[in-house]
Amino acid sequence: MPQNVYDRQDFFKNYIKLDRQVKGLEGAPEWPQLRAMLPDLNGLTVLDLGCGFGWFSRFARENGAKFVRAIDISEKMLERAEEMTSDDNIKYERANLEDLILAEGEYDLVFSSLAFHYVANIASLIKKIGIGLKPSGRLVCSIEHPIYTAPQRPKFIANEETGDKSWLLDNYQKEGPRITNWLAPEIEKQHRTIGTYINTILRNNMQLSDFIEWCPTEEELKRFPTRESEVNKQEILSDIVL
């Protein structure tokens, strides 16, 4: 069983304060670009991998999806999701994404927001997704940018003269687990290169149709001046949306 950070009290109490949990999709700065990649949801059968509080699952149903199977590893997240949902056509399910079983050609859309970088065996998961999608189906997903997951000791340093921040990048080619202190100590993420993500998708009979390295716009930075981490990210790069 992999680490389930969401059920750790120290992580969870900070996690639920994030804008993307309090405000839902609109609180996630990358949502407009992720949304633009979605197909018309009307009548679709959807799989939501790492559904958290179920914000996307409800969005999908409100926008015409026929059925949503929503999966998360966290009991706490799913409890909260159930409380916020009254819809028999969203089926929440507790599972480790690595143990997922998918029937062939069942889904029109597989959606996953910022979950894949917690999954150790991504090749197996992507293969299952490729099988689980209908021939015309679509995977829309975001991951934390590998530039951010790469270093063993992630940090920015400031240039002494200019004050500009640089990200200390190393170990990009060394794939595997990384321990970070994001929201709580010793959170484990899985680092993989961009090439590995893309080629794993291509090798499983999927085509790449879009690839965004998201960062906030100047306007978003003005609207949310306190988003320190996003401000940093603008200087470098941020989450990848496939």
Place this chain on the structure above:
Amino acid sequence: MPQNVYDRQDFFKNYIKLDRQVKGLEGAPEWPQLRAMLPDLNGLTVLDLGCGFGWFSRFARENGAKFVRAIDISEKMLERAEEMTSDDNIKYERANLEDLILAEGEYDLVFSSLAFHYVANIASLIKKIGIGLKPSGRLVCSIEHPIYTAPQRPKFIANEETGDKSWLLDNYQKEGPRITNWLAPEIEKQHRTIGTYINTILRNNMQLSDFIEWCPTEEELKRFPTRESEVNKQEILSDIVL
């Protein structure tokens, strides 16, 4: 007219000493992976963009290509290429890649090794390539990894405790020219994100079939211990092969 570094004496005298110039394709550490992406060259009409000394153009002909149009901006490079070539079916041509004119559906293969990061208007060039390729045609290219072209002041710094090197990454999202001191002072390259390269290709009716972030293997590092820059790169990442 963009900068033509190859005809600058200070650059050229160092450039021609690189393994990839002295030994040709076998001197380029990424060649095995680039070669593995090539189609069977037999009977193909090939366009070689940024052909340099013509190593690839001759390789293509030796492996059955019917005709190679080989383009470079550098007079010096082309002079040397002509000297090394006796083959009427390789046509060398001096041109700025940005001024290239291609007829529709003329080429089976467009090849380009480490040239695109000198081209300012990549969207225009990729569009022309998309038009110039036959419907079954292929673009095989490598670029310097955007992680390396991003910073305004590119450098590694060593960790005081461990001695491990980290790359100082900044300005990744700020596309545009960068001035570096690679082989000579004030060499201008064009920085673009990985997303821009990939999406420019996808928007021009090409499919992505492979994407490699090249780095030397452990065995290569043992064989070539003096490849300092490649040793650094192994810790981070290196050229992209599309």
